[in-house]
Amino acid sequence: MKIGFIGCGNMGGAMMHGILDSGKCTPQELMASDALEKALEARKEEMGILAAKDNKETAAFADVLFLAVKPQYYQSVIEEIRDTVSMDQILVTIAPGKTLEWLADQFGKPLKIIRTMPNTPAMVKEGMMGMCPNENVTAEDMETVRDICSGFSKTEIIGEHLMDVVTAVSGSSPAYVFMFIEAMADAAVADGMPRAQAYTFAAQAVLGSAKMVLETGKHPGELKDMVCSPGGTTIEAVRVLEEKGMRSAVFEAMKACVKKSRDM
Structure with a gap:
């Protein structure tokens, strides 16, 4: 071949x-x-x-x-x-x-x-x-x-x-994930963690979370709920992400990506 x-x-x-x-x-x-x-x-x-x-x-x-x-x-x-x-x-x-x-x-x-x-x-x-x-x-x-x-x-x-949707959900999405990792690492650095260590913690958390979605077959929402103990640290962080419009930002970013792909 x-x-x-x-x-x-x-x-x-x-x-x-x-x-x-x-x-x-x-x-x-x-x-x-x-x-x-x-x-x-x-x-x-x-x-x-x-x-x-x-x-x-x-x-x-x-x-x-x-x-x-x-x-x-x-x-x-x-x-x-x-x-x-x-x-x-x-x-x-x-x-x-x-x-x-x-x-x-x-x-x-x-x-x-x-x-x-x-x-x-x-x-x-x-x-x-x-x-x-x-x-x-x-x-x-x-x-x-x-x-x-x-x-x-x-x-x-x-x-x-669906090809333009593929562009948004996988073709371009590594950039969104890199931004998320970078933001998490920056926050960890702000609270005293060395930069290299912060990237390792953030990147491995994303890798492991993605693997859980693929290998368990569970809905991402169910996996999220497993981490969110009543009155705990995680649900407080989730509350702030919801308040700041994380889901909406991702939604609108992907819609813009699909539109750009269709117009090329």
């Missing part, structure tokens, strides 16, 4: 690391290209992958081709590789707002395209990825791509009408 990446920045690099570390292909079966020659050379030295001279070479090489560039570069990249790609390949996109219909119009011919939305926890092999195939993608094709991506992420097949 030959895998290609057009774009090898933070997201593309994380995905490539996960694919190689999990043995989904060898470095000589993975080719990348990037507009920044310095970034491409760094990935080649770091992982031992093949470095293409241009995007056309990567497109011609790959059985599965990931378009891992920012949304504003999709049109120019597609123009460059349009005549090179074919129905023998599977194309995987990661750009918010770029619909399957838009992609089909840009390529101007029938292709197998899977629209996805990964997130940065792929860098530590704990990613979450929504996936949506077009009508040319077979069940076998989907399993091939899901297997490749399992090296860095959990995957779920969803309807395209």
Whole structure:
């Protein structure tokens, strides 16, 4: 299986690391290209992958081709590789707002395209990825791509009408969580805890709490109630979070994120 990446920045690099570390292909079966020659050379030295001279070479090489560039570069990249790609390949996109219909119009011919939305926890092999195939993608094709991506992420097949929601709830949400961790750590520092220790306590609390949701199957509200003893410290903190509008702030932030994704 030959895998290609057009774009090898933070997201593309994380995905490539996960694919190689999990043995989904060898470095000589993975080719990348990037507009920044310095970034491409760094990935080649770091992982031992093949470095293409241009995007056309990567497109011609790959059985599965990931378009891992920012949304504003999709049109120019597609123009460059349009005549090179074919129905023998599977194309995987990661750009918010770029619909399957838009992609089909840009390529101007029938292709197998899977629209996805990964997130940065792929860098530590704990990613979450929504996936949506077009009508040319077979069940076998989907399993091939899901297997490749399992090296860095959990995957779920969803309807395209939910892709912008995926952007808000998992694609962009690591930023919200980082802000929460930072705020908790700042508060701990204000009360005398050393900075490095504060980040460890806050981050591990978030990690453990998320694991409880996933592994117990309990509703988050039920798990919250388990911590809130009558008249205790936790319910007092929860009262203040409710007073300050934490839920509303998160709700409105995600609504804004979905709107921005749909408008891109």
